[in-house]
Amino acid sequence: MSTAHTGRRSVISEAVAPWSEIAQLLRGGEAGTLIPVIIPRHRRRLWWMLPLWLGLFALLSGVMLSVREAGSDGAADVAYGALAALSYTVGVLLILLGGLWWWRSSIVEIEQGTNGVLTRYGAVTRTLDAGRHYLWHPWSRVDFVVDTATEIPYSAPVMACPTQENVPLRSIEFFLKFRITDAVLFVRTIGAGNFDLVLSSAVQDAIRQRARKMRTEHAYDLRGSDVADMQELLNRQLSRYGVRITGSNIPDVQLPAQYQQHLATRERIAKERTAYEQEWGLTRKRRIDSLGMDIERAKKVRDARIVEVKAALNRAREEVAQLLEQQETNAQRVRFEIETRGRSGLISAENEARAQRALAQAYRDNRAVLQYELACRRLEVGAELATKAPQPVVVKTDGAGGDASALSTLVTAQLLPRLASHPSGSGVEFRSGRPPGEDGGGE
Template identity: 55%
Template sequence: MVMVPDGCAALITRFGKLEQVVGPGRIILLNPWKRVSYILNTTREYPFNAPVREAPTKGGVKASIDLFIQFRISDPVEFVYTLGAVRGFEEKLGNAVSETIRSLIYEQLAADIYNMVGEKTGRLLDQLNQQFRPAVELPNANITHAEPSDRKYRVDLAAPEMVRVAKESAAYEQEWGLTRKRRIDQLQMDIERAKKVRDARIVEVKASLNKAREQVAQLLEEQETNAQRVRFEIETRGRSGLIAAENEAKAQQRLAQAYRDNRAVLQYELALRRLEVGAELAGKAPQPVVVRTDGDGGADTSALATLLAAQLLPRPAALPSAERPAGGVGNDAA
């Protein structure tokens, strides 16, 4: 039993002859003469470096180029039995790349070798794909390094470039110096402007703070004034109330004293009036007359003598009806 991974293809052979190509999954070989000879990944792209050394240019100058290629196996059978699997494909691809690159280098001048780095390699890919299809597909190729092989020639070739680079560097340094000076001046101006703005804001903040302090002091003074006014009003009201209470108490005291005095006077006048009325009634009251009716003195005690004596007594004057005491009628009748 053999397990074929995803994205792979397995070649089953019998005595070296291809019998079957199977895809991913579990394979059970019942025939003991059959076996899985190759398992190839048909989805992965493999890298391949193809350096070319000492290839002549159009002017006869030797040049070296490094080529980076990516390939993918599209037909496992063709890859194994036509290209010779991995070793055979590497050899064939190396020879094809070397031949193609040498033809490309031969078309270039030595001074233009540096320009081949990163250049489009569409024609190179077309030539290689024509040679290796349908077994292998080459989707991408890139020249990563290109230069003349002779070091002295490289120096001579690079001298004008170095001069140009030096001039550009000097110009860049000068321009950068001017730009730097302008930026420094601009920054200093911005700093000064920011300082002025900061000072102005500080002045505004201080003015606002002083104004706020004045307002707070004014509010405190107003609150203190209001508190004093309220305190004075309370004290005045309390003093007025106290005085009014004292006056009322004194008036009540005087009134009580006057009431007591008036009562005593009234009682005195009432008692005096009673005495006067009593004296008047006493003066007008009938005087008792003693008539001796006992027989010790030898007087007459008969009824006729008593009637005669009553006729001889003076009669009391009659009292006014308003001053007549209660029971007067009974007395008169008596």
């Protein structure tokens, strides 16, 4: 099925063609024309009845000649017999020729994907599916061959379509696909030519209603928009004709030249704004990422410092624990030492007390011996002290003459250092040379 060129409306029509050209017209069309219906040019006529009637006449002639042959004699009998045989032969041949002609003209081949509308005496009887069919009735014929399997594309541009602000758009291209679901209803109700007008009007009405709801600056939004509501509306309108819309869309919208320039400027500004927003978004994202990296780095530093502080705290706790343990160990050792010394002192004191007790017991038993030994000891100590006691040196310095005084002084000066170094010299006693009675006292 051919399609119309972009910007040109498709034309739906029907064509009259021989059976040999039906497939080509249904699949290709003519110069952008959509042909879903073909009216076959019938080659079937009633000439096949002429051989049958002539053959029947020849057979009847042969019968009549056979009857005349029975009532004649001689040469007439032979002539009538030859004519009867010839009449029979010609009649049989003509009947065979008429039957073959009838069989060949009754064959109808329906193209794949199409349906044939069979009529008898001008009334539709039924539809013929694809394949070979035999129409034995002389007045049965296929009036229409309808394409019911192909989805036929249809393009309908709508010109000068006003928007909500009453701005006429240059054109709105509408594209749809339809399929004929009921061949009899289609050809008997509307036909291909009338369906083209009805479909074009319905499409234009639907497009204009949609454009009236749109603002001019949003006109480009019609391209590729959802037209399911329009398709449903067209299906409701065309279902009475045996046609169903299978798909539709708006491929292109053209604005007026001046408005298109303004819109292009607006789009350029919008693109620049979008580009600036994207650039600002990238810059902001870069800054956010850098701040995030700084925050993550600070978190890592904080975590590292926290780990260090915790490690130092753990070390301090360990040191404190070790110090406490050492102090406890030292205190326990000192306590043990004190206890040991106390126990040892206690034991030694107890032992000494026992010894003293034993000694006292022994002394009490030997008191006389002890007294004797004590007296001997006293004597020994007294003798030793007597030997070490200082001995007095008497230097007489009387005033009889001046020479004696000077001599004594000199001797005393020489002896004093020696006496001072001798242990017994500490008891040196100086006395004057006067008699004891002269100074009024004793020695």
